Amino acid sequence: MFENLHKIILQRNNFNEMLFTLEKCMIRAGSRYIRRCFSKSVDSLTIDSQEFITQQNDNFSSVRRKDQKSLKIAILGAPNAGKSTLVNQLIKRSVCPVSSKVHTTQTKADAIYCEDNTQLVFMDTPGLVSTKECKRYNLAGTFRHDPKVSLSIADIIGIVQDVHNTYTRDKINENILELLNDKVNIINKIPLILIFNKVDKIKKKEVLLHLVNILIKNNKSLKFSDVFMISALTGDGIDDLRTYLLDSAKPREWQYEGHIYSSHKCQDIIQQTVRAKLMDILPNEIPYILKVKLEHFDPGSDDNIITVVSVTCPRKNIARLLIRNHKTELIGNRIKQVAIMAEQELRHAFRTPVRLKLVVNFPT
Incomplete structure (x- = not known):
C-alpha cells in the first residue's frame, strides 16, 4: 500500500515538474512571438562595410536615450564546449573564431546584438583552464585573466555545458567552480543560467532529464535561475535563449553604438x-x-x-x-x-x- 502511495506521489511530482517546464516554454514562445510581430528584423538592415571598423581608443558611448536597455552576458565554459559558436548564433554573425580544436578563442571579445531599444553584449571568453594547464601548454595569461574580467562586469552568467561529452557532462568544470567560488560575493548577486549545448547529438532525450536532475536538483550544485537546451551548431533553442536575454535587459544607456557588433577590429x-x-x-x-x-x-x-x-x-x-x-x-x-x-x-x-x-x- 505504502509502495503504491509512494509511486503515486512520485508520478504527481513528475507531472507537476513537466507542467512547470511547459509553462515556461509557453511564456518564452509567447514573448518571442510578440517580438517577431512588433519589432524590425536586424537581418534586413544594410550596414556599410566601413562602419563596424572600431579603433582601440574609440568611445563607444552613444547618445543617451530614455528608453534604452542593455544586458552584459558572460559566457563561460570548458574548452571546446561551443561558446563561440553559441555567441555567433545569438548575434547572427560569425565574428568569434570557431574550430574543432581546443583553445581557438584566446582573448576576450564583446559580441553585440541590437534589437529595437535593447542591446545585448556577449562576452566570449577563452575556455577555462587551470594555472597548471597554462604553464604546461604555454598558454597566454588571457586564458586565466579574461574570464575573471567578464565575471566582474556581467549582469548574467551563462555556463555552457557540452552534453555530448560523456566524461564531463554530469558535472560542472572544476575551473569554473574555482572561478565562481573566488567571486562568491559577485555570483550571489548575478543570475546563473545553465546552457546544455550539442543536444542534437543526444539520441536518448532521457539523458538530458537525467543531467537536469544531477546538475539542478543537487543541493551542492550551483543555483541556476533557468536552464536552456540548445544546439549552437543547428540553431535549435537559440531564439528562446535570445528572447530570454532580451526580456532580462536593464534600463540604461547602451555601451556601444548601434552599428557596432564586435569590440575587435x-x-x-x-x-x-x-x-x-x-x-x-x-x-x-x-x-x-x-x-x-x-x-x-x-x-x-x-x-x-x-x-x-x-x-x-x-x-x-x-x-x-x-x-x-x-x-x-x-x-x-x-x-x-x-x-x-x-x-x-x-x-x-x-x-x-x-x-x-x-x-x-x-x-x-
Whole structure:
C-alpha cells in the first residue's frame, strides 16, 4: 500500500515538474512571438562595410536615450564546449573564431546584438583552464585573466555545458567552480543560467532529464535561475535563449553604438578567422605553431573588402602540407580550402563581399 502511495506521489511530482517546464516554454514562445510581430528584423538592415571598423581608443558611448536597455552576458565554459559558436548564433554573425580544436578563442571579445531599444553584449571568453594547464601548454595569461574580467562586469552568467561529452557532462568544470567560488560575493548577486549545448547529438532525450536532475536538483550544485537546451551548431533553442536575454535587459544607456557588433577590429576578426580555419584543416598541433598576419586590408568604396593574409610556416615540410595538391581533394590544396572557408565565414560576419588571398611563407 505504502509502495503504491509512494509511486503515486512520485508520478504527481513528475507531472507537476513537466507542467512547470511547459509553462515556461509557453511564456518564452509567447514573448518571442510578440517580438517577431512588433519589432524590425536586424537581418534586413544594410550596414556599410566601413562602419563596424572600431579603433582601440574609440568611445563607444552613444547618445543617451530614455528608453534604452542593455544586458552584459558572460559566457563561460570548458574548452571546446561551443561558446563561440553559441555567441555567433545569438548575434547572427560569425565574428568569434570557431574550430574543432581546443583553445581557438584566446582573448576576450564583446559580441553585440541590437534589437529595437535593447542591446545585448556577449562576452566570449577563452575556455577555462587551470594555472597548471597554462604553464604546461604555454598558454597566454588571457586564458586565466579574461574570464575573471567578464565575471566582474556581467549582469548574467551563462555556463555552457557540452552534453555530448560523456566524461564531463554530469558535472560542472572544476575551473569554473574555482572561478565562481573566488567571486562568491559577485555570483550571489548575478543570475546563473545553465546552457546544455550539442543536444542534437543526444539520441536518448532521457539523458538530458537525467543531467537536469544531477546538475539542478543537487543541493551542492550551483543555483541556476533557468536552464536552456540548445544546439549552437543547428540553431535549435537559440531564439528562446535570445528572447530570454532580451526580456532580462536593464534600463540604461547602451555601451556601444548601434552599428557596432564586435569590440575587435575588422582586421583582427579576419586574422582570427583564418587561424581558426587552419586549425580545422590541419592535423594535430601544426596550426598552433603557424604565424598568421594581416598584410593588406582595403574596405572598398563599392561596399566590399579586399584583404591579404600571410601564413608563416617554421619548416618547409609544413609549407608543403599547405600548398601541395592532392588528387583526392576536389578543391585543390589545403591553403585554397582555407581561403574559401574563411571567405564564407567573413561574408557572414561583415554582410558584405570579401575577397581573401592567402600567402604561404617558409624558410629558404
